[in-house]
Amino acid sequence: MPSGLQISRRGLLIGSAAATGVMVRGLAVSQADQTKDERVPVIDCHAHLFHPSRADHLEMDRRLIEAADKLGIDRLCCSILTPKRPATVEGFRECNRALVAAIERYPDRILGYSYVNPGFSREAVQEIRRCVLDHGFIGVKLYNEHVCTDPIVAPVIEAAIELRVPILHHAGRIHHPFPQQPNISDGGDLAELGQRYPEARLICAHIGGGGDWEWTIKALRHARNVYLDTSGSVTDEGMIELAARTVGVDRLLFGCDMSMTAGVGKMVSADLSAEEKRKILGENMLQLLAMRS
Amino acid sequence: MLFDVNAYLGHFAFRQLRHNTADGLLRQMDAKGIERALVSSASAITYRNAQSGNEELEEAVRGHRDRLIPLAVINPAYAGWEDDLKICCDQFGIRGLRLYPKWHHYELTDARAQQLIAAATELHLLVSIPIRVEDYRQRSWLVDVPDIPLAEIAELVKSHPKARFLLVNGMGYSRSPLGRDSERLPANYWIEISRISALLNNELGQLLTNLGPDRLVFGTGMPFKYPDPPLLKLEVLDAPGEFKDRIRGRNAAELLGS
Numbered sequence: 001m002p003s004g005l006q007i008s009r010r011g012l013l014i015g016s017a018a019a020t021g022v023m024v025r026g027l028a029v030s031q032a033d034q035t036k037d038e039r040v041p042v043i044d045c046h047a048h049l050f051h052p053s054r055a056d057h058l059e060m061d062r063r064l065i066e067a068a069d070k071l072g073i074d075r076l077c078c079s080i081l082t083p084k085r086p087a088t089v090e091g092f093r094e095c096n097r098a099l100v101a102a103i104e105r106y107p108d109r110i111l112g113y114s115y116v117n118p119g120f121s122r123e124a125v126q127e128i129r130r131c132v133l134d135h136g137f138i139g140v141k142l143y144n145e146h147v148c149t150d151p152i153v154a155p156v157i158e159a160a161i162e163l164r165v166p167i168l169h170h171a172g173r174i175h176h177p178f179p180q181q182p183n184i185s186d187g188g189d190l191a192e193l194g195q196r197y198p199e200a201r202l203i204c205a206h207i208g209g210g211g212d213w214e215w216t217i218k219a220l221r222h223a224r225n226v227y228l229d230t231s232g233s234v235t236d237e238g239m240i241e242l243a244a245r246t247v248g249v250d251r252l253l254f255g256c257d258m259s260m261t262a263g264v265g266k267m268v269s270a271d272l273s274a275e276e277k278r279k280i281l282g283e284n285m286l287q288l289l290a291m292r293s
Numbered sequence: 294m295l296f297d298v299n300a301y302l303g304h305f306a307f308r309q310l311r312h313n314t315a316d317g318l319l320r321q322m323d324a325k326g327i328e329r330a331l332v333s334s335a336s337a338i339t340y341r342n343a344q345s346g347n348e349e350l351e352e353a354v355r356g357h358r359d360r361l362i363p364l365a366v367i368n369p370a371y372a373g374w375e376d377d378l379k380i381c382c383d384q385f386g387i388r389g390l391r392l393y394p395k396w397h398h399y400e401l402t403d404a405r406a407q408q409l410i411a412a413a414t415e416l417h418l419l420v421s422i423p424i425r426v427e428d429y430r431q432r433s434w435l436v437d438v439p440d441i442p443l444a445e446i447a448e449l450v451k452s453h454p455k456a457r458f459l460l461v462n463g464m465g466y467s468r469s470p471l472g473r474d475s476e477r478l479p480a481n482y483w484i485e486i487s488r489i490s491a492l493l494n495n496e497l498g499q500l501l502t503n504l505g506p507d508r509l510v511f512g513t514g515m516p517f518k519y520p521d522p523p524l525l526k527l528e529v530l531d532a533p534g535e536f537k538d539r540i541r542g543r544n545a546a547e548l549l550g551s
Binding site for chain 1: 434
């Protein structure tokens with residue numbers, strides 16, 4: 001594993017861009033009483049870089065880093081998805097190769113999720129192992145190729161358990177037919193998967209981008225190994241507080257999913273204590289990352 | 294001075310709203326340094342008789358008129374809307390309308406909607422149109438209300454050049470005639486920024502370039518929405534301070550003539 005990509009709590013605490021002072025007022029307030037060494041980095045647990053087929057992908061990646069700088073986000077946990085899905089084997093391999101190159105461009109800022117289509121079990125597991133063991137990726141990203149409880153997904157879940165990395169799973173609960181995503185998982189599916197695999201660490205994606213967020217929060221109340229990410233463009237008042245009361249602040253992870261001011265703004269507005277915000281903004285993700293070390 | 298052109302009081306049928314009384318909203322405004330707000334009834338979105346919501350709003354803002362400026366929700370497809378409009382103007386002192394064509398089951402091109410907009414123009418009332426109420430992915434199983442296509446709004450502003458339209462809860466203007474100066478629409482509409490990006494593809498910057506600084510206005514969507522996302526947009530927006538001041542409140546104040 002390249003040394004620059006080693007993940008440790010200390011590594012994440014040192015040399016953060018936001019610690020140098022580029023920080024919006026709200027996030028700064030939540031850590032105002034921390035010394036530089038104690039300060040927890042702000043980690044966006046759900047971000048994406050741009051696919052290399054896009055002519056301006058390098059410029060857009062640069063803009064993402066610039067946006068993170070402006071908003072006080074230290075680290076971005078990123079995946080790259082195929083433009084068309086379901087992803088082919090070569091398709092997800094290409095995405096992960098591009099992500100390795102991006103991490104080399106921004107070694108202090110980007111952490112990688114290995115994106116795979118679990119329908120190709122053998123190749124998907126090989127790819128995850130390659131990404132985590134050879135390139136220091138911190139997790140697995142699954143999209144909507146298969147509902148997460150489909151037995152075909154099991155080898156990928158078991159590989160993530162063996163490698164001690166979390167799985168960020170696209171999810172949504174939409175009450176109307178959603179033909180674009182027939183195999184989308186919801187919070188209930190992830191809760192069931194979490195019960196089947198208590199050793200797994202699952203992240204239910206984008207509370208603010210997955211339809212009925214109240215449904216999702218309630219579905220995850222008892223799912224002790226399922227985390228919930230706060231990302232998405234929806235900024236409904238009360239969302240973060242309900243999640244904190246129901247799921248608990250220890251299982252919430254800050255994220256933007258590219259809706260940058262929405263992601264940060266809802267955390268600034270949320271009526272939670274500074275300590276609760278620190279957990280969500282970085283401490284909880286640090287603990288997940290520490291599983292590897 | 295921050296002027297929020299997109300605020301509400303009352304209840305919404307499909308989700309509990311907090312801070313939805315005048316006192317609650319004012320506390321939120323104080324916490325964020327927002328001086329004044331245009332408010333309308335959230336309840337009137339799903340009341341069959343929207344005028345009941347306007348009556349509740351009038352009672353709620355009484356005593357707070359220096360900070361909470363009421364807009365009336367008028368449904369031109371419902372009996373007696375002309376009487377409701379007259380009461381809202383003469384007795385409630387409203388400064389504009391909020392229209393929900395998709396929720397209230399009429400088209401903006403209908404004769405009755407055209408008649409309402411003509412009446413509002415005559416009365417110097419703003420016509421505020423929310424492009425959506427909530428994200429389409431979280432609609433209740435009971436309703437299937439689409440967003441208003443921006444193309445419909447573009448036709449509307451063109452056909453009523455003397456009306457003044459305030460578009461809230463929208464995005465994607467830069468891909469529509471509304472966000473492109475070259476389309477030569479009349480300069481009779483203002484765009485509220487709460488859903489418009491200020492980073493990455495930076496639609497806000499594109500709109501500033503295309504429309505100039507006089508046509509964008511600050512709004513939060515409270516109490517449906519958290520107030521900080523649009524505040525952050527202003528903070529990170531790469532634009533001169535004078536432009537930001539216009540968006541924060543000067544444009545809205547001029548629009549209201551105050």
